[in-house]
Amino acid sequence: MKIKLHTIFIAFVLSVAVSCSVKKYIPEDEFLYTGADLELKTEAEVEDLEAIEEELEGLLRPAPNSKILGMYLGLWAHYKGTQENPGFINRFLNKKIGQEPVYFSQVDPGRTEELLINRLENRGFFYSTSSSEVIRSDQSAKVQYVAEFGEPYTLSEFKLERDSLQIEHEIAGLLEETLIKENSRFDLNTLNQERNRLDSALKEKGYFNFNNDFLIFEADTNLSDSLRKFNLYLRLKQNVPANGIIPYQIDEINVYPNYSINEDGEKLDTTVIAEKNFIQGNEVFRPTLLNEYILLEKDQLYSPQKSRLTSNRLSSIGTYKFVNVRYEEQDSSGTQGHLKTDIYLSPMTKRSVRAELLGVSKSNNFAGPALNLTYRNRNLFQGGETFNLTTRFGYEFQVAGGDRSGLESFEVGLNGDLIFPRVIFFVPIREKFSYAVPKTKIGLGLEYLSRGGLYRLNSFSANYGYFWNPNPFVYHEINPISLNVVNLTRTSPEFEEILDANPFLRRSFEQNFIAGINYTFHYNKLQDKYRKHAIFAGTTIDLAGNTLNLINSISGSDNGEFLGLEYAQYAKADLDFRYYFRPNEQHTIATRLYMGAGFPFGNSVSLPYVKQYFSGGPNSVRAFRIRSIGPGTYRPEGFDNSSFFDQSGDIRFEGNIEYRFPIVSFLKGALFMDAGNIWLMNENEALPGGKFTKNWYKELAIGTGIGLRVDIQFFVIRFDFATPLRYPYLEEGERWANNFDIGSKTWRRDNLIFNFAIGYPF
Template identity: 40%
Template structure:
């Protein structure tokens, strides 16, 4: 038997941490501000009691009834009440001050038994059961109070649910005029019966009937019935036929307006292309273009570009789908901030509608500057300046023009060493590994497919785009080299449905040129042919395809997935053309060239899969699996340095610094650990498991396990002659690095600041038998088996 310790004695015991003290004390005074004669509402239960086992057909019935209990008890964790403890500890009657801020921001006032209206809740539960076909039900509640703490137990006594015997779409009331029986809506509703949600023999359910009304209305809205609504449909239920059965009758209200009973077509379409609230709606300055009335002129967005997003056509049947399609496509144009579509009956033509599309422009030009402290995944950190210019309507076609310039100065702040070159290692003159980066990138996103072929306008809710970009980047590692990178691309993006996005860049060109190589870095390259070839001047030319599938667009789902596939291919087209022209086969020493420079030839595949289990509204279990591989052939024997994989860091395996693992069991010599050049690979395998939970207010917590490594396709050696092993399917599992840890996140509406503490569990570069290091954990932020603090913006995945 575990001895009980009074709360006062707990306060005298030594504690290991402030957190433990808070948790212990939180159980001592939770009823401190509970009035005499009242009790703290701490828990409740709902039990459904049926006549026989068949009532188990609906396992969610108890959960549905439990959801009506309001107010809910105070937030608890392992039987403790941290929020309530904060409220009681910092309680004040003042409306301002630090105590009031803590009390209201992080605390939670006690939920009292007197606030729970059991009579009203009993009635709500009874109505919920009635709506599910349990017409004969009885709800009872019982409150148990002990030590000023109350638990309420509900019992719902039910019989078998009533089932549907017959379904009739009578539609017309008995006293309706014969003329009303001939209107089109009755015929069209009868034709919807094949897909009815109501079935004979199934339990009566009010929700199903409401959904059936919405289904019929949705079908009618696609057949021209602009003025129809679900409220015009009435279900009558006869429950007196006996044997727990009901007959269901569907009819239209006799008071339904005549205009709701006829389909409508679209007559004139007016487009106000530069509208703002309060503008006069005069149509005097109108351009007629392809049957549309374009107001006032083309000084903002040209009609021929805008009309690719308009799917309302003259003399076409009104459909809600076309309205939603038009609204979404126009909202997807950068030039506009708001879109509103309205309809009015044409007074001169029967059953015709005039459409009015009001487009409110967004701010056309914007200039933005940011001064920030940047910490990259390769553990370089320092101040940075970013200046960007945006024009949301660059050429009167809602094209988004962006120009961004960046400048950063960075210093190596992490690694297996302190970041300083060891004594005896040649450097260019400074013993710290500094870096600066300058770049400029310009791009234009065109909200349509620009192609030499005449392609049809895609009927999707999302705007297909064409993206053209070009840029230059200069990276200078002061002690080693300067790398100039030029890039240009031309590609398309389209989203055929909400969950799927395709991006393809048939033209993707990058030229990487190494310059200002220091003597120290030259010595490293001379002893490592593998590294030399990855750093050589070269073209990277070829298509890139990306496919994204996600169900996170449905936030109400308990289970969500995200998958991003990247296929990056370089050099195949150029090599094929040169082969047809009779060029000599390439070799490692004499590769084929383009404009006098070698080009890379490879195929790279990378897949990022994530699974999200939303356990509660604020707690979540997330799993991720990343797998990638790059294959070189023909003109290349090594992937370009900028395309190789690395692992470790705040968004990867958080118990290890960036680029400090692999390839395989490779252990970088201490004298070169500060450089981070060797630890790259052709194959990557990584998995993560993270549980996220709320703490208080905008403070969130997490516990995680990370695992993975990188490998080479072929064996290589470093400048010390140490082997960097290739991937072996028989041994790779024994070379997986594993880390665990916990995190604190400050999650406000517009950003997340993340603090993750990583603890190494398995270190692959140690000798076999010594790789599991959790037993040697020192509990400090230094040493070989110490903790690692990762500070980052946003969630890791």
Template identity: 65%
Template sequence: MKTFSAFFTGMTFILALTFGCSVKKFIPEDEYLYTGATLELKSGDDINDIKEVTEEVEALLRPEPNKKILGMYVGLWAYYKGTQEKPGFINRFLNKKLGEKPIYFSEVNPPQTEELILNRLENRGFFYSITSSDVRRKGKFADLAYTVQISSPYLMDSLMVDRDSMEIDREIIKLLKDTELKPGTRFDLSKLNTERVRIEDALKSRGYYNFNDEYLIFEADTNSGDSARTFNLYLRFKNSVSKAGIIPYKVDEINVFPNYSIDDEAELIDTVTLNGKNFIQGELVFKPNLLDDYILIEKDSLYDPTKSRLSSNRLSSIGNYRFVNLRYEELEADDTLGHLRANIYLSPMAKRSLRAELQGISKSNNFAGPAVNVIYRNRNLFDGGETLNLTGKFAYEFQVGRGGVQGLNSVELGLKADLIYPRVIFFIPIKERFSYSVPKTKISLGTEFLDRGGLYRLNTFSGNYGYFWNANRFVYHEINPVSINVVNLTKTSEEFESILDSNPFLRNSFQRQFIAGVNYTFNYNKLADKFRTHAVFVGVGLDLAGSGLNAVSNIIGSKSGELLGMPYAHYAKADLDLRYYFRFSKEHTLATRFLAGVGKPLGRSVSLPYVKQFFAGGPNSIRAFRIRSLGPGTYRPEVFNQASFFDQAGDIRLEGNLEYRFPIISVLKGAAFFDAGNLWLMNENESLPGGKFTSSWWDELAVGTGIGLRVDIEFFVIRFDLATPLRIPSLPENERWVRNFDFGDKSWRRDNLIFNFAIGFPF
């Protein structure tokens, strides 16, 4: 290690001499290379936002000097080498990829920068500040040192409206009761602009359709303050404001065109008036009584931009319209009130569509592979925005680089029908009260056939009835009060029967079961906003099954754990998914995730159904362990084969992931990651020794690390991850940390380097 450190230090020194000093000879005789500027702010007063002021002033120090990497002008060196005579292919390539034009001191204008600094400080209330600059030259390099003596700030003594003769003046006076411009507030131009925008938004919500914040002007009077460096602030209208901008507007008429087409006006002939809205369409396309519920604006009400925006959102959320366009048309106004006509143009999508999709699937159960979906969609099925989706699916799933674990593939066939109503369907009428979007009702029926590596065949029939909606742009809810699954294990191989015979818990989880219950999903997601430095995701899932059936079974006197002769599952399950992204820049992200889950068998059930259990390892989990080869606890099968594949599931999951994502070149991205976690059983299982969750769970965590390559073309990501375990919980307690990394040994690489292929990011 000492040898490597000395080598690294020596190489750094040599490179610094090569790149840092060699640029000197390229600097023209009459020029100095500009190396940047420092800033010192001095003040005799205690400024509570001095950090913010300093950052704002530092941003004015232009131009930016040439960048350094480890103290070396790599980009500048590449530019100089690539622009010399006969630079050669390599130098031209380096200049194109890394080159950076030199910034010379002759391009810097200190007096202009000082003027900008003084202007910015005046905008912040620091009038009559003093600036100076000092040029420092050393060899062929030069930099600047700016010193700023900040004056005492001007503080507001009072805020008054210059007039109060009109209704809008009285509205503004009311709004100023909630202003942040209080006596003692420092003069700040940005806060004045913010206040004008606040007043504009508030007045528009009160019906002032044409009002603009540019109509307002703040004037500061420093001569009438009660003491030195104070001012009185006056708010008044500019002289050029028109009457239309300072009177409220009322919505006199609302026209809705449910089947609007710019090329076919002849169809817009029949009008149905309902709740003050005119629904204009030829052939019936959307029932007016249903469409009316999506529109929040009302006849004879004052103009409200919030209701206008939400009405557009709600109409768009139906899912049947390609364009939703709400336009206001001004009618003749009187002296004190304006009048509007609201026209809502709705352009529908094609009623029927058929689409085939070839997908690369990377699923939460850690399988990956190709899939073909054929989707038939019928929009506006009953003239109320209903959507019918019929989906046929064929999928083949596997894991690349699965090593010695056999049977890790499957063939899946499925057929599913979804009927989505863009409103709440309940046995009693419910008037939804969500302004952001309308809750949708979803009825689903489906069947799936699964052939798992020739070991068994599983038929699943499912039915769901529930609701989903977005409470706002970040929050999503889904609740299924009726969720039914019938799992039926059909053909099994002799090998699989022997696996079940050796593990009664596993046989119980694979028995024919009736799963009926309720489930709920909550998501809070800010990861999609690329501009956020700190972004979070919170996902919560609850799944309760069997309690209702248990009550019915007791009432009708059925055998415990059965209903009408069919066993049913009885359990409670909860999941937590926490993610946090820290974006250093647009291209560099530190992504973290924490997963926790617990499922508890209830009543006569001794285990969760197999389809509801947790699994670990694979491309979306702990990547240093092959698919489903981890846990539960410290359990280790004698041989990693098909039997261990089914045994290694659990009722409890804890998992944490850390991943640094960075660019390499063009669409090729890189990643370095660290994963840790494991599974455990809720109850003791003699067939899986060491699998039960105990107080020493932390000593049974698996740990792995690795690197990855991603082909990221915005809407599609292909991912390759190479990982190796650092800690293996199935080994004896004092041997779990891996200490030998013999990358030169072929057998070590085969057993310890795990290759994962997947579609999309792991989290």
């Protein structure tokens, strides 16, 4: 890489300058605190020693000022911004990245030693010791802590001190699945978890007013110092309130489907369905349908889980802005409590219209405006049905297209879908999915695409299917009916020449009727930013043409047509696996592995064009322009930015790794590397080198780059700059890039790829 020496020299001088400029601001009677180290000394064999060490290190407060590339940039910005007459730039930098100095005078080593001993005792290491040493250097100081501990205390016997109360019999039954095991180490965290477990389990048995503070553990360590054993006792505290240790049942359920604080109570009517009172004025939601989403029943014991799941189900309908389930205590007998349940539902605005004006810019030098108009009705038939109607207008023209400049594209689309928050089937189906309700979706779409100077494409799509979330992490979608009709019209002589030279491409356009079934599954734990190890696994299975082929076989026809339209036959499957490693909340190493393959059979020799795979672009291998990779080692003649429409394939393999880190505030950075390619399932003379072989791994395109992300809460704008490291279409031995002349304008134009996108790539 041709990075000039003066660049390195400037970076070195900047580092020294910032360090020196920080030191001169430190008061004479202060030392800059640079952090602490912790050493654990023990002869005991501790299984989770690493976790304990991490927990103890979290007690080393305060945190020192952070460094970026070895420099105290935040501290420097603070000093510069708080001096007399700092100027606009210094004030701005202080506001954005400034950090107040952390001095050694703010550190209390003695208090930290006490915290270390206390935490070790909470983990069962009684009679531990700790010490500290202050290390001063020039104008800075750090602390070295040492914690010493021996063998932990382990459980000898666990007993429930019980009387004759009903709740104590309940607790005794719950202790059969206790988290506290014989010979386990004393651990305050485990005791708290057990207390919370018992609290949750008792509430599920109707104990509405029970609180985990009502339970107390007592440990007796006076058994034998040499054995290091203890007995543990569980009991209810003294003077627990009477209403906290009796179960409650639901006596009355009132549902307000159109709740508003301004609602006139005199105009409300009550409809009773399944012993529930549905109270509303004008009927907003049909009670017979709304009842299906409520898991609560009259005379059942109070259950926070059923209450929570009822709230989830009602919220997932998509009609209500707020769902509030409230309980009110009624007169109670000595051993039984009584509750009234009120469910308040505040609807969203029923109808809405949304307009989006977009500016589209693609890495293949196509750009232009687009307009999306969406009409939505969130309660079409008073049963929570959502109707969406979207119209799209788009125009793209080619910028700096070289020899083939002047290309343009015009697109018009109309899509409508109707979503029912329940299962719609040929026979009635009563579902009781506890987490969320399954939904039925019916969709229709029309699209017209004119690729100026090449062809026009009309398409029609229809689907009927179901989607649902059985829990917060899993998503299913199945479409037993999925239809696509594509009609290629008005082809230009230039495009006909391309089709004549590539029979596979012509066949992929001629198979203009796609009828099949598809299924999608997602398992997603990436959303939890506090999870150190998080994964996503998704798969899609798409089958087409089998039913139509069976109909043709029964009718004695074998021409591969249905209603005069040639249909496609294929089986296609994708796997998308992602793994995030988060060493802390701010830094993430994100990886992805994507594999997909389509198998044409019967009257098909390739996948339909709209079902084929592409590689390259802002969400793929970012060092190559969109749809510009492969198949295999193939490269089009007269390769330029406008020749990507025929670089498609039946097989796709990609791998990505990206390190994400903070820069300042909402601005994030990234370093990434991508690899991938596409291949053909069958040999195609028009695309030499495109067939998948056992040497596929030698044909991967590889690129690397850096990125900037403007991450504003739920909205991310992404800028990626990438360059190829390996070109699959060059001769073997010449595929690795060996020239990185960043200072050359020509090199940057040919090798530096800029990607602009919304959201993270994976």
